[in-house]
Amino acid sequence: MLMINLLSKNRTWVEQNYSEWLYPKISSTLRFFYGWIPFSVGDLLYSTAIGFGLWWGFKNLKQFLKTPIQSILNLLCVVSALYFVFHLFWGLNYYRLPLHKKQNINPIYTTEQLFKTTEHIIKKSNTLHLKLTKDSSAVVSSSYTFEKLVVLSLEGYENSSFKYDNSSQKYSLLSTPLAYMGFSGYLNPFTNEAQVNCHQPKNSMPMTLAHEQAHQIGYAAENEANFIGFLICANHFDDYFKYSGYSFALRYCLSEVYKRDREAYKSLKERVNTGILIDFEKRSAKWAQYNNPLEPLFKSIYSHFLKANAQDKGIESYSYVVGLIVGHFEAQH
Helix, strand or coil, X not given: CHHHHHHCCCHHHHHHHHHHHHHHHHHHHHHHHHCCCCCCHHXXXXXXXXXXXXXXXXXXXXXXXXCHHHHHHHHHHHHHHHHHHHHHHCHHHHHCCCHHHHCCCCCCCCXXXXXXXXXXXXXXXXXXXXXXXXXXXXXXXXXXXXXXXXXXXXXXXXXXXXXXXXXXXXXXXXXXXXXXXXXXXXXXXXXXXXXXXXXXXXXXXXXXXXXXXXXXXXXXXXXXXXXXXXXXHHCCCCHHHHHHHHHHHHHHHHHHHHHHCHHHHHHHHCXXXXXXXXXXXXHHHHHXXXXXXXXXXXXXXXXXXXXXXXXXXXXXXXXXXXXXXXXXXXXXX
């Protein structure tokens, strides 16, 4: 913890020596060892660890009550080892330089700039939607298998400035629990496998893959992984990937417009193809199937985890991707 505290105060050192030098070697090696395995090794490790922990706790309950101090110290030894490995294998990326500084993007934007970017994204989304459906009121669909989506996502990275090698994207064996917790995927830091929730709306899948791959190459912040995922999809040669990226950006930008100006939100929303809005409703309905009283608790826990790892806004940091998107388009003009 002392080491992490010291390193977190020198983001330039972390960026140059860990994120750009040591971490790529570690992550590529982990993907090399686990990527070829057709199922999620990380999910099995988590499931086994939870099962073993429950068994150990039950078996040693009497000993724990008899010598609580020693038992707590033993438990803390295990936790401290996991804490060290987590940061060595991935977690130090939370303390790297912000992406907007590396990309020379100004994430601070005016309401006028937000409206302008949203109008541009609406035009792009509508155009892509019509190319894919030929009908402004139809919903975009795809026959792509998960394996095909993975290949296309890899090709998106190959044609970008972000280096990625040794593929490792898999359907999570814990997809149902993830759905009830409200998560579309996650990166296992101990195996560097990108875990994808198979229950999520299919039109969201390209963005989820690109997002988790951004985590794999060392971008820990959620807003930065979302932005990189958007760039990969928006600049893809495949229109379905482009639509996934632009429709993602559209939802976030419209949400931000709604917070600032309800009338402008209503006006902009009326310009969006009906089929896109129906698609959004279907995605929301898909997630609504898994609504449960515990979901806010899981998200609160994750939010506190992010705050403990230099993400001051917690889970709300997802919304800051709008600043990166607006700054990106502003830099192009």
